[in-house]
Amino acid sequence: MKPIVKKVLMGVGGVVLVGALGGGVWAWTQVSAFSASMDKVYDVPVPKLKVVATPELIARGKHLASSLAGCGMRDCHGPALAGGKTMDVGPLGKFTAPNITSAGLGAVYSDGELARLIGHGITKTGKSVRFMPSHEVNWLPDSDVQAIIAYVRSKPAVEKPNGLFELGLLAKILDRQDAVVVDVARRIDHDKKEDVPAPEPTAAYGKFIARLCMGCHGEHYGGGPIPGAPSDFPIPSNITPDETGLKSWTYADFTKMLDTGVRKNGKKLDPFMPLEALEQMNDIERKALWAFLKTLKPRPMGSR
Ligand code: HEC
Known part of the structure; x- marks a missing residue:
């Protein structure tokens, strides 16, 4: 082998090796930071709430659950809210939203706990929910959150076990890089109350x-590939x-x-x-x- 080729190959090998070692340590710190954040118990009280369902409230909740909040999408909790399709996102993992009818998690959560989950991305345990995009819907006013709860409670119980939920290492790393959102509660300012105008055009x-x-x-709405996908x-x-x-x-x-x-x-x-929702x-x-x-x-394509 010509020395120059050997040198180049050794150089490449060296870079790969150093990269793997350095990258390994870096990845480990990212994954530990992710776990620590997911273990955090948030000091956000459960609101005292008992939703009194009316046909109007349930109808509003049905509209929101199938449109803006997207709860009933096939990839989310599904139209019956009994758990959705499993999303296979390659190295990020496999995710299935759980059954939230009264034969599933609906039985476990109180109205107040559901309101806290939707508004703060915090589960019954006080820790962050994974993936459920509360950070995108937590602006919904209290009346809309109550409407969604009324609708969830109006759905018949469906006996169905929860599907697969496997979080890939890459998803944890990309969460820390703010490229994907798994750790939802850390994205939310829990003290902020949004000043949302009335639903007008x-x-x-x-x-x-x-x-x-x-x-x-x-x-910034500039589009482009989703990081890590x-x-x-x-x-x-x-x-x-543009x-x-x-x-x-x-x-x-x-x-x-x-x-x-x-x-x-x-x-x-x-x-x-x-x-399906939009x-x-x-x-x-x-x-x-x-x-x-x-x-x-206006921004150029790919500026995300
Ligand atoms: C789950 C991911 C996802 C979400 C959420 C999403 N979109 Fe899209 N959207 C896409 C993808 C992917 C495309 C490109 C589809 C294609 O190439 O056929 C697209 C295409 C579009 C297009 C077509 C643009 C064109 O040049 O033809 C419009 C308009 C659009 N989206 C608007 C929206 C709006 C408004 C929202 C929020 C209310 C939204 N999208 C939410 C993934 C999404």
Whole structure:
């Protein structure tokens, strides 16, 4: 072997070895930080709450559970709320949302504990819930949270064991890098009470709804691959009013996409985009969301 080639190979090997050792220590610190944070018991009291269900409250809760809050999506708790489909996200893990009917966790949680879970991402034990996106819906006003609880309680008991939940090492590391959200409660400011405007077709209300889009389209809505997701995963679009985003779109294009799943360019939307819930948004919610997206600063595709 020519010395120069040998030298190069040794160099590469050395880098790989040092990388593996250094990376191993780094990964270990990340994973321990993740575990420590997940073990934290939060000092957030359970609100004293007994939800008095009315048909109107249950109807509002049903709307929210199938649209903005997304509880009933197939990949979440499922339409019967008895547990959803298992999501297989490659090296991140396999996740199944549990049965929350009264034959499942619904029997274990009080109304106050459910309200704390939705509002703070804190489970019955006082520790953070994993993955359930409370940080995206914790702006919902108390009346809406009560509506969701009333709806959950109105569903028939379904006997069904909870599915697989396996957290990959990579998910723990990426959580610490703020690339994915597993440790939900640490993302929430538990002292903050949001000042949410009434549900009207305004950008001010739409800004809250648009939190639902951040996990995929990015914190600035600039789109691009989801960090850590397998390479064959669909790439969320740029939804800012940029040339590479929604600049040429009208409100009619947007609602048509929600109703038919077809984008302005005539292509069918990848099913990863959660139309199942977003198509259930009512006129007020759709208009508010659109009004907000129009106020965004244009950003290039991939800026997340
Ligand atoms: C679970 C991930 C996910 C969430 C949450 C999500 N999207 Fe998407 N969205 C995608 C993906 C992936 C695509 C690209 C689909 C494709 O290429 O077919 C997309 C595409 C779009 C498009 C089409 C853009 C184009 O150029 O054709 C629009 C508009 C859009 N999303 C708006 C939204 C809005 C508004 C929200 C929040 C209310 C949202 N999305 C929430 C994943 C998501």
